[in-house]
Amino acid sequence: MPASRIYDHSLLPHGKTQQEVSLSVMTLLYQEMIQRLYKQSDSIEHFQSKLNDVGYRLGVNVLELLNYRASVPVSIISKAKDLGNTMSNSNTVITNNSTSNAPTTSSNASTLSNFIDEFNSLGKDIPRMKRRDLQIIDILQFIHGTVWSYLFGHVSSDLVKAQGNETEYRIIDNEPQWTQFISGARNQLHYESCNYMLCGVIQGFLKESGFPCDVSAHWQPSDEQPQRIVFLIQFHQQVVAREQLRYSRA
Amino acid sequence: MSKSRSSSLSAHAAALSSKSTANQSKFFKTLGEDIWKNKIEKINAELFVMTYGVIVQQLCQDLNNDYIKINENLFSMGYNIGVRLIEDFLARTALPRCPNMTMTSEVISKVAFKIFLNITPQIENWNTNRDSFSIILTENPLTEFVELPQDAMKQLWYSNIICGVLKGALEMVQLDCDVNFMTDVLRGDLTTEIKIKLNKILKDEIPLGED
Amino acid sequence: MGIEAILIINKSGGLIYHRSFTSPQVDPSNPTITSTTKHTLNSNDLLILASTLHSVFAISSQITPKALQLSQSNINYTIPYHPYVGVANPQTTPKNNMPTKYGSFKGDDYFKEPFHNWNKSGLKQLSTDQFTMYIYQTMTGLKFVAISSSVLPSGTGSGENNNNAGANTVNINGSQYNMGSQIADNLLRKVYCVYSDYVMKDPFYSLEMPIKSDLFDDRVKSLIDHLL
Numbered sequence: 252m253p254a255s256r257i258y259d260h261s262l263l264p265h266g267k268t269q270q271e272v273s274l275s276v277m278t279l280l281y282q283e284m285i286q287r288l289y290k291q292s293d294s295i296e297h298f299q300s301k302l303n304d305v306g307y308r309l310g311v312n313v314l315e316l317l318n319y320r321a322s323v324p325v326s327i328i329s330k331a332k333d334l335g336n337t338m339s340n341s342n343t344v345i346t347n348n349s350t351s352n353a354p355t356t357s358s359n360a361s362t363l364s365n366f367i368d369e370f371n372s373l374g375k376d377i378p379r380m381k382r383r384d385l386q387i388i389d390i391l392q393f394i395h396g397t398v399w400s401y402l403f404g405h406v407s408s409d410l411v412k413a414q415g416n417e418t419e420y421r422i423i424d425n426e427p428q429w430t431q432f433i434s435g436a437r438n439q440l441h442y443e444s445c446n447y448m449l450c451g452v453i454q455g456f457l458k459e460s461g462f463p464c465d466v467s468a469h470w471q472p473s474d475e476q477p478q479r480i481v482f483l484i485q486f487h488q489q490v491v492a493r494e495q496l497r498y499s500r501a
Numbered sequence: 502m503s504k505s506r507s508s509s510l511s512a513h514a515a516a517l518s519s520k521s522t523a524n525q526s527k528f529f530k531t532l533g534e535d536i537w538k539n540k541i542e543k544i545n546a547e548l549f550v551m552t553y554g555v556i557v558q559q560l561c562q563d564l565n566n567d568y569i570k571i572n573e574n575l576f577s578m579g580y581n582i583g584v585r586l587i588e589d590f591l592a593r594t595a596l597p598r599c600p601n602m603t604m605t606s607e608v609i610s611k612v613a614f615k616i617f618l619n620i621t622p623q624i625e626n627w628n629t630n631r632d633s634f635s636i637i638l639t640e641n642p643l644t645e646f647v648e649l650p651q652d653a654m655k656q657l658w659y660s661n662i663i664c665g666v667l668k669g670a671l672e673m674v675q676l677d678c679d680v681n682f683m684t685d686v687l688r689g690d691l692t693t694e695i696k697i698k699l700n701k702i703l704k705d706e707i708p709l710g711e712d
Numbered sequence: 713m714g715i716e717a718i719l720i721i722n723k724s725g726g727l728i729y730h731r732s733f734t735s736p737q738v739d740p741s742n743p744t745i746t747s748t749t750k751h752t753l754n755s756n757d758l759l760i761l762a763s764t765l766h767s768v769f770a771i772s773s774q775i776t777p778k779a780l781q782l783s784q785s786n787i788n789y790t791i792p793y794h795p796y797v798g799v800a801n802p803q804t805t806p807k808n809n810m811p812t813k814y815g816s817f818k819g820d821d822y823f824k825e826p827f828h829n830w831n832k833s834g835l836k837q838l839s840t841d842q843f844t845m846y847i848y849q850t851m852t853g854l855k856f857v858a859i860s861s862s863v864l865p866s867g868t869g870s871g872e873n874n875n876n877a878g879a880n881t882v883n884i885n886g887s888q889y890n891m892g893s894q895i896a897d898n899l900l901r902k903v904y905c906v907y908s909d910y911v912m913k914d915p916f917y918s919l920e921m922p923i924k925s926d927l928f929d930d931r932v933k934s935l936i937d938h939l940l
Contacts, residue, residue, distance in 0.1 A: 271545065272617065273537075274541070274543060275541075275617060275913075276549065276617045277552070280556075280582065281552075284578075285915035308558060401545065403544075403545075404544075432913035433927075434925045445915070540817055540819060585912040586912075674851055708852075709834060710833050711832055712773070712832065
């Protein structure tokens with residue numbers, strides 16, 4: 252069996268055209284997952300925590316992926332991007348790692364394979380991993396900007412600090428992608444609960460970065476934005492205490 | 502503008518009556534690409550892949566790595582999705598009923614796979630009755646980032662949800678089919694192959710008014 | 713074309729959706745408008761109406777004379793596309809009022825090409841001197857029904873929705889379908905598109921059961937509002 256290239260291959264940027272699938276398959280998969288978890292739950296809180304768990308796993312994966320990608324040196328990225336662009340221009344596709352011995356592997360794909368082989372392992376060429384964010388506002392900005400853009404193709408609608416409460420922040424999404432076809436007015440609690448997947452993603456991302464917190468979803472519609480969801484992030488006291496010790500200059 | 506409309510109008514009608522498989526094939530290829538490009542809202546494929554990944558992970562945990570049961574669960578999830586997805590597909594394409602499985606296979610590969618997953622798998626391995634064929638997934642977006650542990654490689658059909666989707670969707674247009682994986686590169690095979698076999702056309706369930 | 717009501721009937725003949733657009737409850741701001749459907753149907757009447765339509769639809773398909781079926785084998789069941797039926801027309805709408813997408817449907821209209829009509833021998837249209845009813849049936853057996861207050865002369869292109877491109881498409885297809893029927897098919901296919909998003913992608917919807925989603929309601933109403 253050939254040595255696995257999966258860790259390198261998928262971590263390289265894909266050139267100018269990001270791989271896409273239809274919104275329909277995503278929302279259909281999402282609604283099926285919701286139905287199953289809902290049936291398996293004996294209370295709405297139970298359902299929320301189950302969905303949160305799934306999101307948490309996703310959040311951890313996204314954290315690792317984005318950090319890893321951000322750590323790949325620019326020289327390697329630009330070289331891979333050139334190859335990626337040649338490939339998307341000629342309409343060929345990167346085949347999966349273990350298909351390298353399949354007859355369908357295109358010449359361009361093998362160029363990328365050679366390129367990766369040349370480096371043997373991408374890990375060796377990363378002098379050091381991206382430093383993680385240490386301050387609340389930095390990591391929240393990262394979620395509001397980079398994470399949201401990665402997941403949904405745009406930054407979140409807003410990031411707000413609660414007034415008079417050091418531990419609370421809000422991330423706002425005017426048009427939640429995964430729950431856009433689910434009615435909020437019919438059953439507010441159901442609708443809010445369906446958004447706990449993303450609560451889990453945020454929580455997983457923050458907790459694994461050293462910012463333990465609780466995240467909940469709240470439906471706050473406006474006339475233009477009937478689906479508007481506010482994600483309330485409540486950091487545990489220790490996070491705020493740590494930050495004050497380290498950064499405040501009294 | 503009106504010229505292109507009239508030509509696509511006749512193209513549409515011609516494709517329905519065309520006896521030439523090559524013409525049909527070309528028509529569906531263009532149709533699928535056109536819909537994908539112009540009429541489909543798209544999302545980051547990696548997000549979709551990772552979401553599917555955590556769903557499988559969760560199943561493995563809930564079912565104690567009983568891969569046979571996991572396969573069944575993925576299939577039934579797919580079935581439930583398929584019976585809903587077919588309405589999206591039909592509303593979007595408004596394609597006529599296929600007179601035979603040859604055309605059905607073309608529509609599945611060049612239109613359905615294209616507009617949902619942005620891939621166009623190959624159709625091969627027809628039997629002599631032409632009611633059974635294979636879909637060869639030369640690329641499978643679900644398996645990006647995926648490598649199976651040794652024990653799972655023997656039993657798990659990681660992408661089994663796709664079989665369920667096909668089963669459910671085909672049943673809603675009155676085609677009772679068996680759909681299952683034959684091989685998967687994740688299990689060390691050279692190809693990823695899904696076999697579709699038509700059992701029977703559910704004639705009694707075809708809506709009246711269609712003939 | 714004024715639409716009085718939209719109905720959806722499942723494949724077994726059960727009414728799963730009904731919405732009336734001109735009854736006083738819908739428009740409380742203007743109490744002088746009284747319902748144009750003279751008698752308001754109660755929910756029981758509606759259920760009976762749905763199952764009767766379902767039966768008549770089927771019967772009409774069965775009474776088509778054999779000889780006629782054979783001689784008409786070359787009928788073209790393609791419906792021409794009428795631009796922007798039920799959606800904002802980009803030529804007459806200010807740019808900042810234009811939606812960039814309709815649910816999972818990208819672009820300024822749900823579809824832009826002529827399409828196949830699955831309903832070949834079933835009841836398509838039912839009219840009195842007061843109203844016209846149009847039926848669109850999907851390959852999965854769903855029926856989308858529109859009740860219109862307009863009484864359109866058949867075979868002519870003189871509907872209210874007389875935008876330039878629409879007139880063109882009638883010529884292409886000859887007089888086989890009348891204008892009202894074509895517009896109704898365009899509209900009802902869009903209701904089907906909205907159904908595929910706001911009903912099929914709703915985890916709290918059970919198949920074949922009544923539709924209760926205000927999002928679906930809003931989108932259907934938006935289609936009807938844009939017709940005028």
